[in-house]
Each structure stands twice: as C-alpha cells, then as structure tokens.
Amino acid sequence: MPDHYDIIIIGTGAAGGTMARALAPTGKRILMLEKGGFVPREKDNFDPDVNWVEKRYTPDVTWYHKSKPFRPSHPHYYVGGNTKFYGAALFRLREKDFEEYEQYDGISPAWPISYSDLEPYYALAEKWYYVHAQDGADPTDPPRSSPYPYGPLPHEPRIQRLSDDLARRGLHPFPLPMGMRMSHDREEEAKSSLDLWPQFDGYPDPYEIKADSHILGVRPALQYENVTLKINSPVERLEMDASGRRVDKVIVKTSAGETVKYSANLVVVAAGALGSALLFLRSQHPKHPIGLAYSTELV
Ligand SMILES: Cc1cc2nc3c(=O)[nH]c(=O)nc-3n(C[C@H](O)[C@H](O)[C@H](O)COP(=O)(O)OP(=O)(O)OC[C@H]3O[C@@H](n4cnc5c(N)ncnc54)[C@H](O)[C@@H]3O)c2cc1C
Structure with a gap:
C-alpha cells in the first residue's frame, strides 16, 4: 500500500x-x-x-x-x-495578463480567473515575502486593496542619480518591488544590509535575507x-x-x-x-x- x-x-x-x-x-x-x-x-x-x-x-x-x-x-x-x-523583484501580473491577447507565437487564452480574484492573495503573499516598494510610483501598477507592506529599498548612489536624471526628463522611474526579509524600512539599516551582498540576482544568499x-x-x-x-x-x-x-x-x-x-x-x-x-x-x-x-x- x-x-x-x-x-x-x-x-x-x-x-x-x-x-x-x-x-x-x-x-x-x-x-x-x-x-x-x-x-x-x-x-x-x-x-x-x-x-x-x-x-x-x-x-x-x-x-x-x-x-x-x-x-x-x-x-x-x-x-x-x-x-x-532569483532576483526577488516581485511584481504582480497586470489585469491585461489575465485576458486573451496576442503574443508573438499566437493567442494567449484568457485565464479562468481575473486579477481581482487574485488580488487578496497577492496582498497576503507580499506580506509573507516582505515586498518593499513605493506606493503609487509605478504608473503601470494594477489596483491594490492595501499599500505595499514595506517602503522602498534605497537606491545605490549611481542608480539614484540615474533615477533623478530620468525623472527630470519627465519619465517615471520607480524602485523595483523587492522581496527582502528585513522587518524595517529605515534607510540606514537597509543600506547596511544591502552592503552585505557582493552579488545578488542569480546567486544564493547565505544570509537568508533574500525572500525565497x-x-x-x-x-x-x-x-x-x-x-x-x-x-x-x-x-x-x-x-x-x-x-x-x-x-x-x-x-x-x-x-x-x-x-x-x-x-x-x-x-x-x-x-x-x-x-x-x-x-x-x-x-x-x-x-x-x-x-x-x-x-x-x-x-
Ligand atoms: C537567475 C534567476 C532570476 C530570477 N529573478 C526573478 C525575479 O527577480 N522575480 C521573479 O518574479 N522571478 C524571477 N525568476 C523566476 C522565478 O524564480 C520563477 O518564476 C519561480 O521560481 C517559478 O516558481 P515555480 O514554483 O513554478 O518553479 P521553481 O521555483 O523552479 O520550483 C520548482 C521546484 O520543483 C522541483 N522539481 C522539479 N521537478 C521535480 C520532480 N519531478 N519531482 C519533485 N520535485 C521536482 C525543483 O527542484 C524545484 O524545487 C528568476 C529565475 C532565475 C533562475
């Protein structure tokens, strides 16, 4: 048996x-x-x-x-x-992703469920996976029932300059929603944690801070x-x-x-x-x- x-x-x-x-x-x-x-x-x-x-x-x-x-x-x-x-950039799918639409190789059929069916589960998963992001910064973000559970991670100085330059040109750069197992969103603490990593995307994290x-x-x-x-x-x-x-x-x-x-x-x-x-x-x-x-x- x-x-x-x-x-x-x-x-x-x-x-x-x-x-x-x-x-x-x-x-x-x-x-x-x-x-x-x-x-x-x-x-x-x-x-x-x-x-x-x-x-x-x-x-x-x-x-x-x-x-x-x-x-x-x-x-x-x-x-x-x-x-x-993985890189722990944790985006939600967009509403359109659940609908029928044309892909390079043919029609992607509609899902039997919609974005709004999944929304409460995204909200829960973002809490479990410590998603850090900036509310309202991504113009393509789908509707949310609650704010992101944690504020955005700080940019590295070079990326901050790039982001500022792009914003000055009227574009909308935004920090990626990142799954980091940090229970705070204070900038200095976050920075010192980020300094631990010489590598990130594509590498395992022995500190177990990457939300996996x-x-x-x-x-x-x-x-x-x-x-x-x-x-x-x-x-x-x-x-x-x-x-x-x-x-x-x-x-x-x-x-x-x-x-x-x-x-x-x-x-x-x-x-x-x-x-x-x-x-x-x-x-x-x-x-x-x-x-x-x-x-x-x-x-
Ligand atoms: C380098 C890299 C960077 C990435 N960055 C991102 C990112 O930033 N953001 C993002 O959203 N996604 C990212 N992804 C993709 C993301 O990791 C995957 O989409 C996600 O892990 C898929 O989840 P899954 O459960 O379907 O499969 P997986 O995570 O691949 O898990 C499948 C599991 O099944 C096990 N398995 C396979 N076959 C069998 C079997 N026959 N019997 C028992 N167990 C089996 C495997 O060992 C594995 O543990 C990245 C992926 C890689 C490789």
Missing part, C-alpha cells in the same frame, strides 16, 4: 513552497516531495566562478538547442527551487507537525486510476534507485514550468495512449 496523505505537493519552489505555508494551518496531512536537497550555505555562494564557470549549484544535465547539446545555467533543483537564486520560498514557504510550513518534507525525492511519474480522472499513485525514484509510492486525496504539481510539463509527459493515461500531458491539453 502506498503511504497515504491528504495532500501531496510536488516541488518546493515559489508555487509549491508558498502553497505548503498556506495549507499547513488546515491540519491536513501534507507531504512535500522535492527533487533536490538544500543549497549549501557557504562563502562561495557569492563567487561568480563557482556559480557560472564551475556551476557548482547547477545539475550536471544536458539540454539541447536545435540538436546542439549544452549544460544549462538555470535549472535549480533545491528546496526553494529557483527562488534560491525555502525560508518563507517551506520553513514556516514545517513548523506544523502535519507537514512533512522529503528531499532528494524526484517524482518520476503519476499513475491515474481507471477512470483517468484521479491520480492514484505518485511514484518517486530516489537517487539510490529505490522506487517509493505515495497516494493522496489531492496532488498539487508545482515542479516548475518545465518540470511540471516533463512530469506530465512521463505520466501515462488509461484512455490516452500518448499520456497525461496530451489528455490534459496543458502541454
């Missing part, structure tokens, strides 16, 4: 980690399955050679561009997913005893029941080659844009010989 949970969340990145935090207080038995482990916290986190030449934090995988093999720089299989490395989903999603979720995290647990495939409408089993193939089976009343696939698509492609469907991906019409 597979180990049974109320909810299984596959992936602990921006989506899965945040989802775990939101669901933890429900008391449901929740299992997070994460392909990778924890990013090591070390001085080398900020070393460009380590990150970009040695690629210490990037899996040794081969991808192909028009049949040409290459080793990608940006898949990060860790607790926290790509948010361990490991620190602000997974870790708070694990405060609840109904929540379990299993690392180094890549989901190989989902198995459907005979009706083809329910996930019957979640199959994990560990790096030791062991196969472990889980089941749940609800399975959340949050393995990233590519990871989720690949998982669907590997998963069979009883009524569609080419698999779950095609039967869901999502891939």
Whole structure:
C-alpha cells in the first residue's frame, strides 16, 4: 500500500513552497516531495566562478538547442527551487495578463480567473515575502486593496542619480518591488544590509535575507507537525486510476534507485514550468495512449 496523505505537493519552489505555508494551518496531512536537497550555505555562494564557470549549484544535465547539446545555467533543483537564486523583484501580473491577447507565437487564452480574484492573495503573499516598494510610483501598477507592506529599498548612489536624471526628463522611474526579509524600512539599516551582498540576482544568499520560498514557504510550513518534507525525492511519474480522472499513485525514484509510492486525496504539481510539463509527459493515461500531458491539453 502506498503511504497515504491528504495532500501531496510536488516541488518546493515559489508555487509549491508558498502553497505548503498556506495549507499547513488546515491540519491536513501534507507531504512535500522535492527533487533536490538544500543549497549549501557557504562563502562561495557569492563567487561568480563557482556559480557560472564551475556551476557548482547547477545539475550536471544536458539540454539541447536545435540538436546542439549544452549544460544549462538555470535549472535549480533545491528546496526553494529557483527562488534560491532569483532576483526577488516581485511584481504582480497586470489585469491585461489575465485576458486573451496576442503574443508573438499566437493567442494567449484568457485565464479562468481575473486579477481581482487574485488580488487578496497577492496582498497576503507580499506580506509573507516582505515586498518593499513605493506606493503609487509605478504608473503601470494594477489596483491594490492595501499599500505595499514595506517602503522602498534605497537606491545605490549611481542608480539614484540615474533615477533623478530620468525623472527630470519627465519619465517615471520607480524602485523595483523587492522581496527582502528585513522587518524595517529605515534607510540606514537597509543600506547596511544591502552592503552585505557582493552579488545578488542569480546567486544564493547565505544570509537568508533574500525572500525565497525555502525560508518563507517551506520553513514556516514545517513548523506544523502535519507537514512533512522529503528531499532528494524526484517524482518520476503519476499513475491515474481507471477512470483517468484521479491520480492514484505518485511514484518517486530516489537517487539510490529505490522506487517509493505515495497516494493522496489531492496532488498539487508545482515542479516548475518545465518540470511540471516533463512530469506530465512521463505520466501515462488509461484512455490516452500518448499520456497525461496530451489528455490534459496543458502541454
Ligand atoms: C537567475 C534567476 C532570476 C530570477 N529573478 C526573478 C525575479 O527577480 N522575480 C521573479 O518574479 N522571478 C524571477 N525568476 C523566476 C522565478 O524564480 C520563477 O518564476 C519561480 O521560481 C517559478 O516558481 P515555480 O514554483 O513554478 O518553479 P521553481 O521555483 O523552479 O520550483 C520548482 C521546484 O520543483 C522541483 N522539481 C522539479 N521537478 C521535480 C520532480 N519531478 N519531482 C519533485 N520535485 C521536482 C525543483 O527542484 C524545484 O524545487 C528568476 C529565475 C532565475 C533562475
């Protein structure tokens, strides 16, 4: 018999980690399955050679561009997913993004929900992720039910000069909404924290000030005893029941080659844009010989 949970969340990145935090207080038995482990916290986190030449934090995988093999720089299989490395500029989508509109490759269909449906969740997520921004400064900002939870981070001197010059020309420069785990918005304190970082976007942060989903999603979720995290647990495939409408089993193939089976009343696939698509492609469907991906019409 597979180990049974109320909810299984596959992936602990921006989506899965945040989802775990939101669901933890429900008391449901929740299992997070994460392909990778924890990013090591070390001085080398900020070393460009380590990150970009040695690629210490990037899996040794081969991808192909028009049949040409290459080793990608940006898949990060860790607790926290790509948010361990991201730039933490946390914009909301715009109202238009939810509507049907024309893209380079064709029509992007309308979402089944609108910006206003998500607005309260953005407001909550901005609190959880310590978003620092300046109210009213971005002329493209969509409507908000509450101000940003924290004031903007100070510009570095060179950027401040640039911003002032642009404003003098009648443009509207604004500080990016940044997720920084600082409980204040006082300029001097913020500055001294910012001085800690020789690098930022693209690098892990050993000080854990960057607002990522490991620190602000997974870790708070694990405060609840109904929540379990299993690392180094890549989901190989989902198995459907005979009706083809329910996930019957979640199959994990560990790096030791062991196969472990889980089941749940609800399975959340949050393995990233590519990871989720690949998982669907590997998963069979009883009524569609080419698999779950095609039967869901999502891939
Ligand atoms: C360098 C860089 C800078 C960025 N800067 C920004 C920014 O400033 N602002 C912004 O909004 N976004 C930024 N992004 C993008 C942002 O990080 C992603 O949009 C976001 O992390 C996506 O969240 P996700 O949960 O969908 O996927 P991810 O965060 O990628 O998480 C997916 C998780 O699923 C796990 N996984 C994958 N396959 C499996 C499997 N089979 N079984 C179990 N687990 C699996 C992965 O290990 C990972 O933990 C940046 C990304 C990068 C790489």
